Amino acid sequence: MKNKIRVLIAKPGLDGHDRGAKVVAKALRDAGMEVIYTGLRQTPEQIVKTAIQEDVDLIGLSILSGAHMNICPKLLELMKENDIENIPVFVGGIVPPDDAEELKRMGIKEVFGPGTPLSTIVEKIRQLFSEVES
Amino acid sequence: MKDLLEKMQNGDIKSLAKLITYLENHPEDRFVENLPSKGAKVIGFTGSPGAGKSTLVNAVISQLRRENRTVGVIAIDPTSPFTGGSFLGDRIRMKTHFLDDGVFIRSMGSGTSLGGLNESVFDVIKLMDAFGFDYILIETVGAGQSEVDIVYVSDIVVLILSPGMGDDIQFLKSGIMEIGDIYVINKSDLDGADFYKMRLESMLSLSNVKKPIVKTIATSGVGVEELIFNIKKLLSKFHNNGEIRKRKERRLKKHAESILIKRIQKSLEKISEFDKLSNVISKVINDICKNN
Known part of the structure; x- marks a missing residue:
């Protein structure tokens, strides 16, 4: 039995707007989760290594730069190479609806756009966690 | 479980990470007791929030890596007593080492412990020692005056201070000021660093044991070589006596x-x-x- 959800919140890409990532990280913290926050400008390689060392249950990416269609496939591929593709990945940020669909087809579990209530995010993450656990 | 242990002892990072999670969730399982120690040196870093612990640990890792030593880090941040959640943000200062296979960083919430550590830290150290890191660096939560548990898990405690943290009366108080084997004045490029050091020296001189004081600027690495020199010197002294x-x-x-x-x-x-x-x-x- 695991008693705590461990989530990695990372911000890949080159833009410097990390407020969203921080708001989500704080919401997850307040929901009783352990949030490993690695902040700005993370490469997919760094995210994968961190996820392995920290043995996280989920990975959350904040992307506002528009680079999601480059970063996400790269990350998913690296996760597969490292045999951690079972860890659910969710994305938050500015992602056009068509891209969001495409990302989900690739294997991203959820895309949270602007204005998503924090309670929705928390709920969804709990749900993703229990799916993996069972 | 057995499989994980075997893989871990053969150097598999993922198994090590999984076993740490297991230990955090099963404190009653005593399997770590049968693991052989490989003689890792355990160095504790403590000090107030914002004194520069993570940044200094980062600089220490860089120096140890230049010497070809492998490093395991346990970085602890507070767990909320209200929600049970935690924001683990020490790792963010250690980005330069994320891709280095000779460095393993694990963040941990402090759990219900009030001593500045997580209760499972004793076992996690044993595990990391069996894995074979040359050095294990432990960073406590931002410590105030009475979180002194780091003294029970480390071979050596580095207490990190920074200028402007109070006068000599603070140095005389019980608790955290007593546990440093080495005192670091970080951010020593700030105004008042020399005066701060002088006052610390004069207060430490009231006791019979002479303890090293090292001035550092963790962000640029200034003083870190001297710090490591002092750590090694003290380690060998402690081994001998x-x-x-x-x-x-x-x-x-x-x-x-x-x-x-x-x-x-x-x-x-x-x-x-x-x-x-x-x-x-x-x-x-x-x-x-x-x-x-």
């Missing part, structure tokens, strides 16, 4: 104490009727004897 052995015994005693306290709490929770204090106590003792 038996201090390390004494500290390991103290660690074992404290670990036993922490397990026993948990055990007592568990028995206490089973009691439904609270009449007389002496009855409650004997019920707890009975329960412990019965279930051991």
